[in-house]
Amino acid sequence: MAQPLRTWAVAAALLAFTTAAVVWWLGGPAGLGAGDTHQPPVGAIAAATSAQVQPSPAQGADNSFFARRRAIATDGSADPLLVHGLRDTLEALLMEAGDASDPAVLKQRLAALVNQHFPATLATRALALAERYVDYRVALGSLRAPQDLTDPRALRDALEARHKVRLQFFDDAEYDALFAREADLDRYTLARLEIERNTQLSPEQRAQALQAADNELSAERRAERSAATEHMAAAAQTAAFNTSNADERTRYAARSAQYGPAAARAMAQLDREEQHWNQRLDQYSQARTQQGEGPGLQQLRQQLFSPEEQQRIDAALALRRLSAGASGS
Structure with missing residues (x-):
């Protein structure tokens, strides 16, 4: 995905x-x-x-x-x-x-x-x-x-x-x-x-x-x-939406006005994919905390994530810990 x-x-x-x-x-x-x-x-x-x-x-x-x-x-x-x-x-x-x-x-x-x-x-x-x-x-x-x-x-x-x-x-x-x-x-x-x-x-x-x-x-x-500059603005907008718990209608209206309806629909799909990714990360992280490394965790890893996604799991969890540490300091 x-x-x-x-x-x-x-x-x-x-x-x-x-x-x-x-x-x-x-x-x-x-x-x-x-x-x-x-x-x-x-x-x-x-x-x-x-x-x-x-x-x-x-x-x-x-x-x-x-x-x-x-x-x-x-x-x-x-x-x-x-x-x-x-x-x-x-x-x-x-x-x-x-x-x-x-x-x-x-x-x-x-x-x-x-x-x-x-x-x-x-x-x-x-x-x-x-x-x-x-x-x-x-x-x-x-x-x-x-x-x-x-x-x-x-x-x-x-x-x-x-x-x-x-x-x-x-x-x-x-x-x-x-x-x-x-x-x-x-x-x-x-x-x-x-x-x-x-x-x-x-x-x-x-x-x-x-x-x-x-x-x-x-x-x-x-x-x-150039792409990074454009993406930075879009990512900042999405982060603001997440912070304010903006609903899909609010997000679509703002994005449609700024980027057009097609882009707004694509961003809405990305929001859903991001939410699904974070939910799976939460499930995997909780399982690892409770049961530690082992065959069971490896099986869950394969069930929850595609082979491509599995390469990003550890980096994503490490980034979470880093972000949590920065916000707590």
């Missing part, structure tokens, strides 16, 4: 994190590090921002975070492990494993959980990758956060340093699967920040530079960004 409303929520969250110019620091997969390089933006952006950020001649560009990378194939990787969404799965796995000050303890927990997140044919490789992902996150902890997260130069250094750490733990194919989409948007966001902060630009130059930044994004990334 499709779950577009959840997709909207995820897209909105990703856009918020990316637009914050990678404000996360080790608190999540988009955490930053501090570095010591100063590379210019790529392509047409460089002309608009070169007065503000000068490259370091001692630093090569081939392995720089800001160097052009090969285009990522849109039809996916032939490797069934290295697919889009891999990092989300690893983060969900870490979240389910819980806090552990000792990486060795955390890796032991991952070994016990990996089969719940990956098929048996990929479990061994997935565990090895997850263990390196733990080491990567530990290495990020040795980086110092920028003192001013609104300073483009500090953010540029941080992105470069984080990139270097990633290259220490992952090969090119793994890097692309884990980080390529985020990296494209990080570069774009930083470029916009640099343009906005460049006082030497006239309004016309700034507009041209911002357009150039948009052009640096691939068509796929631009479509994702």
Whole structure:
């Protein structure tokens, strides 16, 4: 069963994190590090921002975070492990494993959980990758956060340093699967920040530079960004409806006026699917609390959810716990 409303929520969250110019620091997969390089933006952006950020001649560009990378194939990787969404799965796995000050303890927990997140044919490789992902996150902890997260130069250094750490733990194919989409948007966001902060630009130059930044994004990334913006507004409206317990008639009237009758009917169907999804999650979560892991819970999992949905259960429950913790703090 499709779950577009959840997709909207995820897209909105990703856009918020990316637009914050990678404000996360080790608190999540988009955490930053501090570095010591100063590379210019790529392509047409460089002309608009070169007065503000000068490259370091001692630093090569081939392995720089800001160097052009090969285009990522849109039809996916032939490797069934290295697919889009891999990092989300690893983060969900870490979240389910819980806090552990000792990486060795955390890796032991991952070994016990990996089969719940990956098929048996990929479990061994997935565990090895997850263990390196733990080491990567530990290495990020040795980086110092920028003192001013609104300073483009500090953010540029941080992105470069984080990139270097990633290259220490992952090969090119793994890097692309884990980080390529985020990296494209990080570069774009930083470029916009640099343009906005460049006082030497006239309004016309700034507009041209911002357009150039948009052009640096691939068509796929631009479509994702555009869709995320639209979905964020729709998701915010749906969240407001849920908070106020708005009935179907109220929702339809508002959505029809804003998006048209056809879209309003589609959103109503999504509301019903979302409600059904949450009801099944509630049933599964309660059963796991009462009886723990075992054959009975696995049978219930298969009864309640499609194979595709089963891959999202643990991440959805982890997100629930995270949201509950945030609202209780």
